[in-house]
Amino acid sequence: MTLAQPDVTVIIGAYEAMPYLVECLASVEAQTLDPTRIEVIAVDDGSQDGTGDYLEEFAARASMAVTVIRQENSGGPSGPRNVGLGKATGRYVFFLDADDRLGTQALERMVAMGDRNSTDVVLGKVEGVNRNAPKSMWGKNRDRTDVFTSNIKFTLSAQKLFRREFLERHGMRFDESLWTGEDALFTMEAYLRADGVSIVADHTCYYLVGRDDGKHVTKSGSYTLRFDSARALMGLLERMLPPGPKRDVLMVRPFLVTLLPQFGPVLLRQDETIRRTKFELAKPLMDAYWNEGVAQRLKVHERLRLELVAMQRPDLLLDVIQFIKDKKEPAPVLKKGATKLYLAYPHYRSRKAGVPDRVYLAEPREAKAYPGWREVPAETFLRAANRKVRRRLRRLKKKFTGPRGTAAA
Template identity: 30%
Template structure:
């Protein structure tokens, strides 16, 4: 049966879930409260055993728009239940919702209005990642949705390959069926990589809208992490590379060479950098397996994949890995994988004097850094925090990069602390940079009012200001020597005591945890002792 938007305007929301009785009702209700545009909520239960199906039956009994489908066997993934939903819908439009997420008010109407007005076969909107329990929201692929756009061919905007989500989009049902656009079945992590590639390969008329249409709830403390967050095992990385390879092949075989190449570049910039930042968290066996598998995967890239912007962080990271049979330079690679990237010393030169990664890897040339604008270079700043009663001291050191920083004339550092949970910025100051005793470095120093910051986790944010008026946003490498990153209690007139924990993030950047008052200090210390006790008991 063919259903066309000229004759009907109804939307089906396919909600999938497995053993998620805690959150399923909120997801279904967020779809129902979109209003009459949603004529049907197809809830697919993937053979849950925790009461999710019974909950859905109760919701369906109270709301005729809810249709419940229970699969007889658990599929092991998200693709099969979504395919079940595609097969079941009878409306001209369909969208997807996971059981632990929600649709914000007005999402469906915004998507549907664009589909009608632009005669679009796919409409995509802004998704935000909501970190729980803090509630902090981070837009996903914000640049794509800064303003509305209509594309007759997706290849006109190669950056589309960066948005691999399937849930922030409204699809014309007939378009999916006519082009056999489906998800991989069974246990297939990152199934939306493949679905998104099949969608782009079919060249839909695509509309982008700046409206927020999806809330992706991220629960890092959950007992069972979602597929995208559970990255501790090498099987996850193998699954991600396989999904990326399949997406590339789909686009290439469809004649979408530009999108296929963009997908490979996206892997370097996103996947490779994200996992490289976390390598220091893994054991030696994982690191060796990861390194070997990554080299095999990157060996499939051709010369053209490396030619564009060879000093982009992801490409440089990939070239070092591909050129090295064994894991090496992991601390430096972790800093390079940061956002924004930091290229930390040493700054080696080859025999002919040209910049290279290291003397023993002279084939990895950094010569393009000599001509790139200084405001896009991966500048490195070291930071060390010295907590004291009253005002603490933050010491900063900026490194030159093959003479480029010196030539630009670094004048000052803008310093600020950003609260990770709340997003607010505090204690913004501008401090002058002065040449340091060590050649090719500049230093700066400023006070930090720890009590004025308040409790929580704080990230250090810096901006290097140059003589010509340009600037470069950077984060700072956390100096770890001389006990700089150890937890300590600091007397405070306002709170009695502060518990201060300077620490290095996964990417090596300086961050700060603060607890206020004797109660806060006692609570954190008690939790620390509890973890130590449980760790000892489990050994």
């Protein structure tokens, strides 16, 4: 008798996961989806703390199919996830970190959402436990969306439901050369290739647990790994999208989430060698990918710091970082009949510094918080644009016709 294909394969990569693994596996057992429709593939990545033994105990008593694979330590999360993905048989796969846990009904709700809308990726609401979790994308359930018209670019962790046939069709695997940010690369590629993305926002599907033993990957590793991660994600966007607004709106993510924190208050505590190295690592990324389309989508203090990195001006940047660290507020400067608002962070209008005024110009979404600023009505922009078009047409007419409308010689 042939066994029915599972609806979902839960892939758990585990390394030194005790005691967090206990609650993780309990959350899998507590799922409301029929156990016969769930497959678990757990990969112990060379743990020495009893993780592998506990996984095998769980496999022996669980009501669902559980496969335990024990291997030598691979050095990162990509290897175990790829091993699990290679063994999976479910219609969907879900990557569950061994120190996190699922919400009740998580798999049932996400599978139903994916089936109902025929989407390739399903996001379930994430809640943080002793750590921060993404929030901006959980406003409401969305049957079908994409990475350009929603905020899902700010949740690139791997803990999502992926249609397995879709992953196999595109040969998608995690990059084992990256020690951090490998999930961002994988998930962004999935967003870009997917035939639709769904969001379950009205039920907590995943609890992101902060470990107190310092072993969580986001808390460890050299700062150089963050530059590797940014470089990989920016390169993916360059390969998959032509230059233009779509690429720019996604490029905001690696600049804002991965690169900018390296040039925050931490820089004040680091020595000159590290500062110099960071600027050297950032330079090729700034040269290749920093442009006005990305810059205008950031707040002034974010744009200013990255502009100073692009200008290779650590001296000016340290002043700005100290200003922000001291929680000082920049003076607002209104111009053009109060329709333009500049925020006078350090070195504003300084000829010696040479930072263009446009870097300090607040975009409307930031400017509206300041009293006195007036938004220019859309029709004003249209009138100005029309005037420019008419002037250009008149110039072209003069160039190609004679004084009485005849063709110019």
